Amino acid sequence: MQVTETLNEGLKRGYAITVTAAELDEKVNEKLVEAQPGVEMKGFRKGKVPMALLKKQFGQRLMGEVMQESIDGAMSEHFEASGDRPAMQPEVKMTNEDWKEGDDVNVEMSYEALPAIPDVDMKALKLERLVVKADDESINETLTSLAENAQxxxxxxxxxxxxxxxxxxxxxxxxxxxxxxxxxxxxxxxxxxxxxxxxxxxxxxxxxxxxxxxxxxxxxxxxxxxxxxxxxxxxxxxxxxxxxxxxxAAEINDELAKKYGAEDLAGLKSRIAEQLEGEYAGAARAVMKRSLLDQLDTAVSFDLPPSLVEAEAKQIAHQLWHEDNPDVEGHDHPDIEATDEHKELAERRVRLGLLLAEMGQKAEVEVTDAEMSQAIMTQARQYPGQERQFFEFVQQNQQMQQQLRAPLFEDKVVDYIVENATVTEKEVSSDDLKKAVEALEEDDS
Missing domain, CATH: 3.10.50.40 (Chitinase A; domain 3)
Known part of the structure; x- marks a missing residue:
């Protein structure tokens, strides 16, 4: 077997793979020898069918298997030896389409390699965590709303x-x-x-x-x-x-608290404060995560696989088109061209995706089975009465599993980076936090 480099330009790679006829014939014979003891054929005892007859009967079918196995093996050996990781599924095609038994097999393989990603000095990342305490005004607003609902x-x-x-x-x-x-x-x-x-x-x-x-x-x-x-x-x-x-509106007193499962009004206020601060913490995390991603986007520089950027830009353009045209539910519409703005956003997403994946892999970050099950069940609740069917669908659908696993993995990597970054806390009002969140939404629009 021979592997010859034909293209090495940026991240683009090309190789010519030749599997000789002798190698193919040898592997076919190996398979026949392995199978011979269990083969029965009229006129011969089990395991005594001559090799020549076995080859005539099964050789052509085995040749297809051997060709595929040989090419797959050559690709695996190449990636192991070179250390390359293809950005997308390699394109493989046979170049001697008029192949006949006794000929070598010639194959062209091309792909874009994932780039080498530099290490990030996590301590150099400066992050600010906004902290908001639940004040009396916010607690009383919530109490008033609860009283109105319990009218x-x-x-x-x-x-x-x-x-x-x-x-x-x-x-x-x-x-x-x-x-x-x-x-x-x-x-x-x-x-x-x-x-x-x-x-x-x-x-x-x-x-x-x-x-x-x-x-x-x-x-x-x-x-x-x-x-x-x-x-x-x-x-x-x-x-x-x-x-x-x-x-x-119901009166704000211990009776109202009991309607909402608390022992008394003080207990209800405590529960409201805890809930509000949990919501504030979630919003503050989103603000800090954006700051982290912005810093990571400029922390290191590396080449991006053009195919990944192009695919991401098309997906962004397609998604935004559907948001602007909500009446069109299917995909029976004209081709949507990605703009320079879409491509710029795609480059950011691909860069951050590759960087977070690399950092997560090095840190041995994993999504546990329990976390996946929780994510599936959370999603399943959107289909009342069909939770079991949804769960089974996800279990059998690798692509759906990946869609659910990806955000879990990203959040765990972000948490890992935050733990190792330089983080300071800043106590702010709920209005200040709200303005920070609104600024994020404006950037996304």
Whole structure:
């Protein structure tokens, strides 16, 4: 077997691989010898079929296997000896397409090698971690929101008309074609107007009613209504209004705290503070990560594989086009050309991707099975009732696994770098943190 370099330009590599006919024939014979003891053929005892006959019967089929194995072996030996790592799947093609048995096999292999990536002095990276404490104002804002969500209702003054958002307590009897239908009647039913609990058009007709008033509400059941005998039918509901109540926020006290699973108001405040500071820490991490990536982007310089940059630029252009054209769900659209801006962003992403991968590999960063399972289950929750099917789909789909593993790996590498960088903490207000996050979003837009 002979491997000859034909191209070495930047990261581009080209090689001519020749596997001689003698090598192929030898490997075919080795396979036949290995298989001979188990071969049975009419007229011969098991294991006694002559080699010449075996070769005539199976040689051609084995030749294809041997050719593929020889080429794969030559490529593996080359990458092991050269230390090259291809950026993408190498392009391999046979150059003597008129090959016939007894000829050498000539193959061309070309690829772009991943570049050598310099080490980064992590201590030289200067990072600032923004720290925000949950203040009384933020805690009280959250408490007020919780109280509003836990709203109660109190009776309006007698004679007040019901407004959207009010609760109306009433008895009703529903009729279709003058006949009372099953399930269409109730007493003392409490309905919040505008909640959409009843069929379309019902709640709007109760706006303006008063206590002790009678109201006939006429509506039509939807054509796709679950009860087929009512679907599309017009119905009249005779309503007797008992009470009209206005919404009032729950009082901020121990009773409210218990509604949210806390022992008392102090416990609820403590839980809110912990939750807020967790949210602040997540936002602060995003700000610090951007600063880290910006520094890494300029920390070292190395050549980028053109094929990776081109593929990434096309993906960015395609994704942004779909964001600008949300009505187009499929991919039946004109080709989308990557602009210089797309290519610049692609270069940054490829550079950082290769750098983080190299640093993670050297640090022996790994995503554990438990972390992957957690990520899969988190994603699966987006498909209620189909979690099991989604989990099985991911287990059988290598590409999907890689899509879930990649951000986990990146975050673990970032954490590793932060641990080894020079980090200072700076206490700021929640407004300052919000402005920092908004600045990130502006940069991304």
């Amino acid at each position: 109660d209702f109190k009776a309006r003054k007698k004679g007040s008309k019901a407004k959207d958002g009010d609760q109306v307590v009433f008895d009703f009897v529903g009729k279709v074609d003058g006949e009372v239908f099953e399930g269409g009647s109730a007493e003392g039913h409490a309905l919040v107007l505008g909640s959409g609990q009843f069929i379309p058009g019902f709640e709007e007709q109760l706006v303006g009613v008063k206590a002790d008033e009678e109201k006939a509400v006429t509506v039509s059941f939807p054509e796709d209504y679950q009860a087929e005998h009512l679907a599309g039918k017009e119905a009249v509901f005779d309503c007797s209004i008992k009470e009209v109540k206005e919404p009032v």
